[in-house]
Amino acid sequence: DAGITQSPRHKVTETGTPVTLRCHQTENHRYMYWYRQDPGHGLRLIHYSYGVKDTDKGEVSDGYSVSRSKTEDFLLTLESATSSQTSVYFCAISLGRDRAFFGQGTRLTVV
Amino acid sequence: KQEVTQIPAALSVPEGENLVLNCSFTDSAIYNLQWFRQDPGKGLTSLLLIQSSQREQTSGRLNASLDKSSGRSTLYIAASQPGDSATYLCAVRPGETSGSRLTFGEGTQLTVNP
Numbered sequence: 001d002a003g004i005t006q007s008p009r010h011k012v013t014e015t016g017t018p019v020t021l022r023c024h025q026t027e028n029h030r031y032m033y034w035y036r037q038d039p040g041h042g043l044r045l046i047h048y049s050y051g052v053k054d055t056d057k058g059e060v061s062d063g064y065s066v067s068r069s070k071t072e073d074f075l076l077t078l079e080s081a082t083s084s085q086t087s088v089y090f091c092a093i094s095l096g097r098d099r100a101f102f103g104q105g106t107r108l109t110v111v
Numbered sequence: 112k113q114e115v116t117q118i119p120a121a122l123s124v125p126e127g128e129n130l131v132l133n134c135s136f137t138d139s140a141i142y143n144l145q146w147f148r149q150d151p152g153k154g155l156t157s158l159l160l161i162q163s164s165q166r167e168q169t170s171g172r173l174n175a176s177l178d179k180s181s182g183r184s185t186l187y188i189a190a191s192q193p194g195d196s197a198t199y200l201c202a203v204r205p206g207e208t209s210g211s212r213l214t215f216g217e218g219t220q221l222t223v224n225p
Contacts, residue, residue: 092213102154102155
């Protein structure tokens with residue numbers, strides 16, 4: 001398995017609180033991605049990064065921000081969590097436009 | 112906007128059967144297509160990657176084909192086993208040079224019955 005660690009694996013938080021999810025990789029891959037997976041919608045891209053401090057928006061980026069200060073770490077922040085952000089969040093990495101590898105996911109519940 | 116569709120959404124077969132999962136995409140200008148497996152509560156495991164210039168890729172009992180011009184890919188599983196039970200997803204990567212993001216289908220949930 002690719003060396004991808006997501007933390008936390010599970011989190012319950014209250015509406016309106018900030019939440020940060022972390023993705024850590026040991027593969028030195030250039031690209032890192034955050035997806036969310038919801039029933040009826042499949043996997044949708046939130047944000048991605050193509051290098052340190054280089055990030056771009058995906059199709060469902062509203063309400064989310066990201067930061068990448070080191071090659072190995074990609075942080076996803078929900079500034080003020082809402083119930084619609086209850087989901088399973090996956091981090092992925094790739095060297096370039098080749099095979100992508102996924103982490104084990106973070107299950108986030110906003111109550 | 113690229114759209115990826117997987118049919119059927121669910122499939123139940125007896126052990127030992129050969130089966131085909133389908134994936135179609137609306138924009139044929141892709142760079143590659145990847146098949147994944149997802150077990151309940153787990154992350155995605157990469158199974159096969161087909162470049163746009165390739166027609167098929169094989170790994171063990173799995174064979175994936177790609178017909179880029181018609182916007183279709185199939186995943187063939189030979190001699191299915193209960194351990195193959197999982198959700199199978201396909202994802203395409205766009206062909207333009209800035210295109211690094213994957214667009215996913217919603218998956219086919221496969222159950223192989225002993």
